[in-house]
Every structure is written in C-alpha cells, then in structure tokens.
Amino acid sequence: ALLAEIGLGGVESYYPSQLSGGMRQRAALVRTLATDPKLLLLDEPFSALDQQTKLKLEELVWKTLKQYEKTAVLVTHDIEEAIAMSDRIFLFSPRPGRLVRTFVIPDELRSRPPLAARQHPAFSPLFQSIWKEMEALESSS
Template sequence: MGPIVSLQDISLRYHSINGETPAVSHLSLSVDPGEFISIVGPSGCGKSTILSILAGQLAPSEGTMEVNGNIGYMLQKDHLLHWRNIRSNALLGLEIQKKLTPENIEYVESLLKQYGLADFKEHFPWQLSGGMRQRVALIRTLAVKPDILLLDEPFSALDYQTRLSVSDEIGSIIRQEKKTAILVTHDISEAISLADRVIVLTKRPATVKKIFPICLSITNHPPIQAREAPEFKDYFNAIWKELDVHV
C-alpha cells in the first residue's frame, strides 16, 4: 500500500502589492496510512501553511500533491458553539454535511461514551473544562470519519498541566481509532511523545531540514509515559539543535 499523503517538490508563494513572499520551497514529504507525524520548525516558518495546503485551503504554486482520503481538521481553539449542548456540538459536522443518519448518530453517541463524555452530553461548553472541550472537538472531527487528521497546535490554548493531560488523551484516542495524523506543534516534547516521525522544517520558506524516526524503548504506553524513555532526551536535544532557535 502506498502513502496516504504525498507532497512532491511543493512550493507556495504569497502575492501582494509589495511583491512575492515565498512561504514553502520545494518541500517533499510522504505519510503512510496509520502513521502519526509531528511537524516542528522555527516560529513563522510555514508549518500551518502546509496543513492549509493539505486541506485544500491553499493551492501550491508549484509541485504535486496526492491525498488519498478524507480530511478532518482540528484547530488551536475548540470552536464549540456556546448555545448548543455537547451532543449537538459533536453532531455539527455531520449536520453540515447532511449526514445525520441513525448510524452516524449512534457512532457519535458511542464516541461520547467511550471517551468519558456521555454523562456531560446535555451540558453546554461553558460548563466543561478546557480538556473536555478539546475532547468534544476531536469527537466532532472523528464523527465524519476522516481518514487523515490535521492537528494545528490543538493544545496550545491550554495551561501546561492541562496540555500534558489532554495531549495524552487525544494522542491515545487517535491511536485507538487507527487514524493517520499530522500534528503541527512548537512543543518538541509533545512532538516526540506522540509521533512515529518528527519532521523538522527550516526557517521560512519552509522545506524539510531533517526527519527523525522515533523509536522509544517504552512502547504501547500513553504518550506522557513515553517521556520517561531513556532515549527521549537524546531525541529532544537533537531536534532542538536542528531548529536553530537562536536565529
């Protein structure tokens, strides 16, 4: 089976009255079905731009792209509608796509139950913690049964302790659901603990600088426990060095 995502020599340039601004330059990347990759890079290098290209929101200026599956996009904020309860928020994507079939509704109900939200489905977003709201946002994304999940810093709005817990929960859910996932993050530890590979980008215009396959001796454990692996600090130091954060 071939890759589910393939970018070949992709470039993207923004045009304005002031001229042309390169955002991505000759970037090539492939992702296999069921793989979880993390993308890190210097601030402003174009990480989120790559997700926008994959989602079809931006058209590359050059290169070829192949995406063999449906896309689900999870953003930095949960964007739950405050006037809808948790159940109806989780059903929103299906409602928009006109797929509110009994089978799909039952699937959402099962996700709410499986991931600890069944007792809160009549609550409203303001009654839930930030971590629970992010779980609802993920279930809303999973409800439309995407093959590929794009995760644009989905934990960045949370405080550090909550972020650790929620990234652990959501990483475990994605593994259990056997989804292909592409995560953009500034957090090196988060990238290592969740991913099969970490992709390091150059400063803008973004291209792939180095790829780190992640192989930890602690396996089949939640991401938060992966941080205890003896190899973890070596990956962290190597990726930190490649980021050129002083630039």
C-alpha cells in the first residue's frame, strides 16, 4: 500500500538496478516508513539526484512526513534544502563539529511545501543570514 501511495505501484518485483535514482529514493522512503519509526534519519537523501527529481522528492518527503506525523533529522550541505524542508536548522562548525547556531524557520515558510517556501519573500533573507554565518565560520577556521 505504501508503494502505491508513494507512486511506485506496479514495481514491487523490480530489482533496484531496474529503478531510476528517484524511484530508488522513494523505495528507500517506503522501506523506512514500513517499520513505523518514531524518528527518520535522512543523510543527504537528495544529493545524487538531478534538480527536477530532487525538488519533486523534497515535496514528496515533506508531504509524507506531515501525513504520517513523523519527525526527521535531515543532514544536508544545501542551505535551500535545509530551509525548505525544516522547522529548525542547526549549523555546525567544521572539525570538530560543534553546534554554532540554531535558526528557527518562520511559520510562513515551514507551513508551505518546499517549492512554495522557496518562492516566499522570507526565504531569501533567511538564506542570506545562514550564508553569512557559514562564511564567518569558514573565515575563522
């Protein structure tokens, strides 16, 4: 049932090599949700995908997390992805990794699907703020 909900109905007997990168990512999401976890750990889940597939999967993951009321920890180096997918962003320093700052995503962004959040007027100022903080970290190391 989860495969069909995620848009993978009819591929149950396929081997991973027969699936596209996006389909493999969706299958991994289904595999994770099937165990009904309390917390999902997503480590760079969209990094190996083309931009269009990445944006579509962000929308799907965001919707799925809301629908199943799941909490996820998303590890990413992509500031836009972090803003569009998150409630909070924890910025870590490089070696050793220490928490430097927490950014709380405003309601007007976190209540919107990722693509809509990227188009909201509050998105760019937050992006710039995080970017400046990251640049300051790089110059101090």
